[in-house]
Structure formats: structure tokens, C-alpha cells
Amino acid sequence: MKSAIILDLDGVICDTAHFHFLAWHRLAAEYGYELTHADNEQLKGVSRADSLTFILGLANKTLSPEQFQEDLHRKNEWYLELVKDMGPLEVLPGVPSFFAEVAARKIPLALGSASKNANMVLTRVGLIHAFNAIVDASQVTHGKPHPETFLKAADLLGIAPEKCLVFEDSAAGVQAAIAGGMNAIGIGTPEDLPGAIVHLRNLGEFDFSKYPL
Numbered sequence: 434m435k436s437a438i439i440l441d442l443d444g445v446i447c448d449t450a451h452f453h454f455l456a457w458h459r460l461a462a463e464y465g466y467e468l469t470h471a472d473n474e475q476l477k478g479v480s481r482a483d484s485l486t487f488i489l490g491l492a493n494k495t496l497s498p499e500q501f502q503e504d505l506h507r508k509n510e511w512y513l514e515l516v517k518d519m520g521p522l523e524v525l526p527g528v529p530s531f532f533a534e535v536a537a538r539k540i541p542l543a544l545g546s547a548s549k550n551a552n553m554v555l556t557r558v559g560l561i562h563a564f565n566a567i568v569d570a571s572q573v574t575h576g577k578p579h580p581e582t583f584l585k586a587a588d589l590l591g592i593a594p595e596k597c598l599v600f601e602d603s604a605a606g607v608q609a610a611i612a613g614g615m616n617a618i619g620i621g622t623p624e625d626l627p628g629a630i631v632h633l634r635n636l637g638e639f640d641f642s643k644y645p646l
């Protein structure tokens with residue numbers, strides 16, 4: 434039976450995880466809290482609203498519902514400003530060769546991202562047409578670590594979950610893949626991404642000959 438690949442976006446295809454960090458760092462500073470890189474590991478793959486709730490907990494701060502929405506909006510405006518000049522060169526190392534290999538092997542490919550900006554970012558880096566299916570935050574009820582994002586991607590591809598290989602840079606995303614009955618490849622360290630079957634620095638390190646796809 435045919436296998437498929439499901440890719441996360443931020444931190445796997447492009448370095449937008451860093452831009453999310455910068456925008457959250459700026460907002461947290463307004464709350465009197467210095468957001469650390471260790472904090473940020475907990476935010477990767479987590480929805481915008483859940484990320485703000487997490488930061489408010491760290492900063493021991495509460496917001497009115499109106500201010501909460503306003504701060505979500507401001508964070509996103511800062512993020513959009515940071516990504517506005519992104520182009521096809523702004524992909525992580527190994528991405529062009531990985532996509533070339535996927536195309537050459539005709540492997541079904543889906544995106545499974547927690548970002549509402551996924552389509553925009555993929556368009557900017559010129560990769561949107563490489564995907565057979567795209568699932569982003571606007572299409573799911575439950576964000577990562579719930580498996581809905583990846584299960585929906587598998588469903589759109591018409592491939593059984595156990596035949597899908599998920600590439601993730603976030604602990605929440607690796608948990609989501611496992612919860613969906615899929616294998617996860619961690620883009621990061623075993624310490625940050627327990628449960629992944631192998632850990633790589635980037636997509637370029639993936640050895641297609643080792644995995645039957």
C-alpha cells in the first residue's frame with residue numbers, strides 16, 4: 434500500500450519558528466516577562482490562542498477577553514511584518530533537495546500546520562504547488578497535540594495513518610503524530626522531541642533509501 438509524507442511548516446520548511454519567537458518575546462516583554470528559548474520549545478506547534486494563554490500563565494497576568502483578542506492581533510501583525518520579505522531562498526537547509534526527491538519518487542505530500550498563515554508562507558517560499566493536500570489551523574477544531582490536523586491530512590491524501598510519516602520540530606506535533614498512529618521524524622533533538630523514531634537537523638538529512646515510502 435502507498436505511503437505518504439506529512440510536513441509541518443514552521444521550523445521544518447522555513448525558519449518562521451524564529452519569527453514566532455521574536456513576536457511572542459516582544460509581547461511577553463510588555464507583560465514584564467522575558468520569554469526564553471526553553472519557554473519557546475513549549476510554544477512550537479501550539480495554536481496562537483493557546484500560546485498566548487501559556488505566556489500569560491508564565492507572566493502571571495490576566496487579560497480581559499477584548500484585550501486577549503487585541504494582543505493576539507498585535508502579535509500576528511508583528512509576525513506578518515517579520516515574514517513580509519520572505520522569498521523562495523528563505524527555506525531551511527536541505528528543503529530544495531528533499532522536495533526534489535519527493536517529486537521524483539512521486540510520494541504523496543501533505544502539509545499539517547497549526548498556523549493560520551500557512552498558505553501565505555508557502556506561497557511566499559514558492560512551495561504551495563508541491564503539496565497534494567494542505568491542512569492548516571483554519572480547517573481543524575483541535576490543535577496539536579490532538580491528532581486531528583494529521584488525520585485530516587492523511588484522509589485528504591487517501592492514505593492510511595499508519596502509512597504516513599510526519600516531520601515535526603515541535604513536541605506537540607510529535608505527540609499529535611503518535612496519537613494519530615503515525616511515525617514521527619523529529620527535526621530537533623531527542624531531548625526536545627521524545628517519541629520520534631529518528632532525529633535530524635533538517636529535511637536534507639533524511640535518507641529516503643532507509644524508509645520504504
Ligand code: B16
Nearest residue numbers: 442443477478481546547548549550
Ligand atoms: P499562527 P506549525 C505553528 O505552526 C507554530 O509552530 C506555532 O509557533 C504558532 O503559534 C502556530 O503555528 C500558530 O501560528 O499564529 O501563524 O496562526 O509549526 O504547526 O507549522
Ligand code: MG
Nearest residue numbers: 441443444602
Ligand atoms: Mg513547527
